[in-house]
Amino acid sequence: MDAYGALSRSQDEQIPQKPVHVSQVYRCQTSDASKLCVHEVLGKLKEDGLFDIGGTYADTEPEFWFFYTTSLCHGGNHLLNLFVSYKKTGTFSIDISNSNELTQKILPEDDVPHLILPETMTKYTFKSTKQNKNFFIKTFCFKNLEHFNQTSSLYIPVKITVNPKFELNVNVVKSIKLQHDLSGLLTKQEITDFVLESATRKKFPTHKILLAAHSPVLRNMLKNSELTSMFIDISDNDMELLLQFIYTGTxxxxxxxxxxxxxxxxxxxxxVQLFTLAQHVIGDQITVNNAVEMAVIAKKYKLEDLQKKVFAYIAKNPKVLETKAWNDLDDVELTKCLFRYTRSMAE
Structure with a gap:
């Protein structure tokens, strides 16, 4: 049964003729999307993980894909970090609920209650220069979840606009300020609550909740700690890159x-998302001289998409097998994987 068939119920129920919920069940058009449906969200918020929500379409072509990560932060805060991948290039905006206040509701046709967020929304505008580029949208912070039905799904109000017109309104101004302030927080020492020290003992004022939200490693180091600073044995430049990604998502x-x-x-x-970003960039920089090195890197970090891209490049550019890097390669398992891939392509 297709998406539209799944919606065929009695007209008395007044079910919309087109899917408006973004999920993995329905083929929702981008222009019709009004809610993101996050299935069994409470169970997923209790662990660290990466989960898909679903996508939208422009006619029959996939256009957007939404996904999220979850993490448990100090103070009993459950974080849901929302992301979107744009399959095309260009400018788009996402209007998303700007509140963390959950309300539980049940309708006559529902088997279990569902959770909803308020309809008040904030607009975020993005520009994609490459296909399949991922963007961080926002982080929702929930607490006291034990009061809700644990099998509930969460509905997040959303509106997607492709190639939005320029609007200088209150929501846009707030959005710009919020995005600017988030990256600017690094320079505002007076509102930080934690300090990271690099290998040179340089101090980097930060915010504990952001560190915990985006890195499971930092979250474990901070958990149940009363300290207000922490030493990390990395260079100043690496620390700046780490914090830049945590605060801006890129x-x-x-x-x-x-x-x-x-x-x-x-x-x-x-x-996880830095892996995705770096993998995408590396995939566009493969050459005859570095292809073998890229294959070794892909195996080391278990980057399957990059490995397939490198193998495909080598299969189309046999001169790679004449390079010194290939002659010096002593990884038998990697060599076997490459030849199995090449043979499957030939078949």
Whole structure:
């Protein structure tokens, strides 16, 4: 049964003719989307994880895909970090609920109650220069979840606009200020509550809740700790990159950065989205001379998408097998994987 067939119920129930909930069940058009449906959210908020929500379409073409990470922070706060991947290029905006206040409701056709967030929304505008680029939207912070039905799904009000017109209104101004203030927090020592020290003992004023929200490693180090500072044995530059990603969800001029260094940081602090970002950048920089090195990196960090891209490049560019890097490669398992891939492509 397709999405529209799944919605075929009696007209007395007054069910919409088109899906308006973004989930993995329905094929929702981008212009119709009004809510993100997060299934069994309370169970997922109790653990650290990465979960899909679902996508929207422009006619029959996939256009947006929403996903989220969860983490448990000190003070009994459950964090849901919301992201979106844009399949195309261009400008788009996401209007999303700006409140963390959960309300439980049950309708006659529901088997179990569901949770909803308020309809008051804030607009976030993004510009994508590459296909399948991921963007951080916002973090929701929930607490006292034991009062709700534990099998409930969460509905987050949303509106998606592709190529939005320029609007200088209150919501846009607030959005700009919020995004600016988030990255600007690093320079406002008077409102920080924690200090990270680099290998040179340089002090970096930060915010404990943001560190805990985006890095499981930092969260474990901070958990149940009453300290107001912490030493991390990394360089000043690496610390700046780490904090830049935590506070902004991206790396400025990422194409000019040492992506191997970004992967090291992502691995050290378990930053899932930094892995995704670095993997995408590296995938666009494969050459005959570095393809073998890229394959080794992909295996080391278990980057399956990058490994497939490297293998495909090598299969199309046999000159890679004439390089010194190939002759010096002593990883038998990696070599076997490459030849199995090449043979499957030939078949």
């Amino acid at each position: 790396i400025k001029d990422v194409m000019k950065q040492d992506c191997l260094k970004l992967l090291e940081i992502a691995d050290k602090f378990q930053l």
